[in-house]
Each structure stands twice: as structure tokens, then as C-alpha cells.
Amino acid sequence: MKKDTNRPAAHPRVIIVGAGFGGLRVARGVRGAPLDVTVLDKHNYHTFIPLLYQVATAGLEPEAIAHPVRRIVTAPNVRFRLACVTGVDLENRLVHSDSGEFPYDYLVLAAGSVTNFFGLDSVARHAATLRELDEAETVRDRVLASFEAAAAEQDVDRKRALMTTVIVGGGPTGVELAGALAELHRHVLPRDFPELDVSKARILLLEASDRLLETMPERMQRKALEKLREMGVDVQLGTRVTDADEGGVTLEDGRRIDAGAVVWVAGMRASPLAQVLNIPLRAGGRVAVARSLNLPERPEVYVIGDMAHAGGPESAGYPMLAPVAIQQGVLVAANIMRQTESKKPRPFKYKDPGTMVTIGRASAVARVYGVPVSGFLAWVLWLTVHIVWLIGFRNRALVLVDWAWNYFTYERGVRLIRRRS
DSSP states (O other), X not given: OOBOOSSOOOSOEEEEEOOSHHHHHHHHHTTTSXXXXXXXXXXXXXXXXXXXXXXXXXXXXXXXXXXXXXXXXXXXXXXXXXXXXXXXXXXXXXXEXXXXXXXXXXXXXXXXXXXXXXXXXXXXXXXXXXXXXXXXXXXXXXXXXXXXHHHHOOXXXXXXXXXXXXXXXXXXXXXXXXXXXXXXXXXXXXXXXXXSOGGGOEEEEEESSSSSSTTSOHHHHHHHHHHHHXXXXXXXXXXXXXXEETTEEEETTSOEEEOSEEEEOSOEEEOGGGGGGOSOBOGGGOEEOOTTSEETTEEEEEEOGGGEEOSOTTSOOOOSOHHHHXXXXXXXXXXXXXXXXXXXXOOOOOOOOEEEEEOSTTOEEEEETTEEEEEHXXXXXXXXXXXXXXXXXXXHXXXXXXXXXXXXXXXXXXXXXXXXX
């Protein structure tokens, strides 16, 4: 396999695997530095993952939450290569990919995470997921196509099953998805499908534990549960899914739920790239790193974001959230610069800004720097933060226009079915 030799290595070579929040923050942090930086990713765009659920519920167009990587990494010393990384040779300092081999002096692994099915192969085969842009479109396709099928169905029980959506996982993604779907059911689908009694449509949110949003304060958990039930979402706690097929799911207690669409958002695990490093992994397939976020035996190799287990062997690791990856990316950029100057890398200290979860129209729960906030104020904070985080003026403009349109007209403009099962 050929090596990437398009440009001479006049400076130390830095390879960044992954154009997510963490990887891009590293690339930004070393702009203009005496380093030869290459960002590798299997997509040529950065996806704003926190808003995937809005694409899935016809609230936003896919291009509103995606931005070309080449427009982000524009410094003379930083370039992008479209490549799917298949392995890393730590001994010879080589990254293997379907686009060739990339030698490095410093390596940053920021490949993110994938859906965790917890060994349930049938769920992996039949349930929709929500980690990538095309997966969000798949969720939208399945929900809307199920209602189209229900409109043509004569059997009453089958019609009701087709208008049922099962969401598995009561974390932030599951709660936000359930709330957005409830708004879609209430304000949009009755106009689109006058031949259907959409009031009989069901949204089930199944959570294996005894609470939603387990990382948030108990008060916020209760408010989220109350709001979802007020919106008509059937929230079932202590409910574990053990099997799935094309027509629904089976629960641990033997109950069967027939559904037109099943969405699995019950957990994440580190990118499979972690497994090819041939080093011990922590829970969720995450790579154990030193306090400075590099490998203990390979100080030139950094692992950040969802792939990294930081905080020591007794720690549960930092949450798989964008603020963690962003802060780690900032530190790693600085640490690489320090290493080039023969200085010791600094340890990572996470400053928790809090968590925000929106629940439908003008309602959210949040913990902002330890302070619990709920209702309309939390929703405004959520809107502001997500607009600020979006990359690119055009993306911010598109999202603002779509959100304003949805808010004042109770309409969703992206009710497209791109692919039918």
C-alpha cells in the first residue's frame, strides 16, 4: 500500500483521525504552528450530532447540520484526506487506511463512538439508529413511510401498529426524539393524513433503568418524565428489550409491541478503531489514557472524546459529550506544541458546563454549571447554545430560519421519504 507523500515532512507530522468535535478542535489549535497536520475522516463533512434528532423528525434538512471539513481546516499547515482508517501500527508509527498509509510523529485518535447494541444481533439488524446523518434520514423515512402504509391499510390492528413508534433508550437523544415526534404527531401529521385518526398513533419510550436522563438531577428527571407524558408519550421505565424484527420488539417479560418503526438509542461504545490498537480497553471499548490524554507507553499517541477513558482505572470515565471532546481537543493541541518544545504535557481537567435536553416546543430541562433550569428559559438557553456551537454562518442561518418557521407555523418542511424499506 502506498504512503501519503504528496507533501514533504518539513515539520513534525500530526495525524488526526476523526473530524468530530474533538479532532477539529485539535486541528484548529495547531493552525499556523510549525507542524504538518493531516485530518482523516470517512466523510468529507462534520456532522453536528446533537441535532440529528431534528433531521430524523423532519425539523431540519441534513445540510443544515453538516459542514464541509475542507471549509473548516483552512490553515496552510492543515490538510484533509477522505479516508477510512483501518488500523494503526504503533511500532512503526503508521496509520493504515483505504487511501494509503500515513506516517506520523504525533497521532490523535478522535474517531468517536458507534451505537452499542449490547450483543442483541436482532436489534442491530432491524432497528434504526441515530449516530450519523444518513441514519437520521433513515429514521425519518421509516416513520413517514409507516404512516403512508397505515393510510392504505384496512385492518384496524395493523393500522394502529404501523402508527406506533418505539424508541429504546431514555437518555438525552431518546427524550429529545420522543418530544419532537410528539410535536410531529400533534401539529403536522393530522394535516398530512386526514384519512387517519392520528390521535390513535403511539410513541413509546422504553428505558431499562428506573429513570430518564440518569446523569441529571432528580428534579429534572421528574420534569422530563412529566412533560413527555403530558405530550402523550408512553414512557415505560424498567422495560428491557431483548429482541426485534421487522414488525416490532419483544420485551424481557415476554410482551410483544408491534410497531411501524423502532429506533435504538440505548447506548454508545467507542469506535471499533480502538480494538485494532491491541491494547487493553475499558468499559464500552474505550482506550485507557494517562491524565494528559496520551497512551502511557506511547506518549506521542493521544486518544480523546468518546474513544478515551480518562480519569484513572477506578473512574467511570468522562461522559460521551461534545463539551468533553472539545475541551480535550484544546488540551491536546497545546500538549503537542509543548512536546515539540521538549516540555511536559499538562493533565486534563474537565470543566462541566452542564447538560441541556429539549422536550418539544418551548420546553427543556438543563443543568447549567450546576444550576437546574427548566421550562421556557431552559429552552431559550438550549437554542442559544446550539446555534453558537454550529459551525458555519450558513448552517446557523438555515437552522434559525427553519426553527422560526416551525415555531410560528407549527409546520415541518422536510417531510421527505428518500428510501423505502
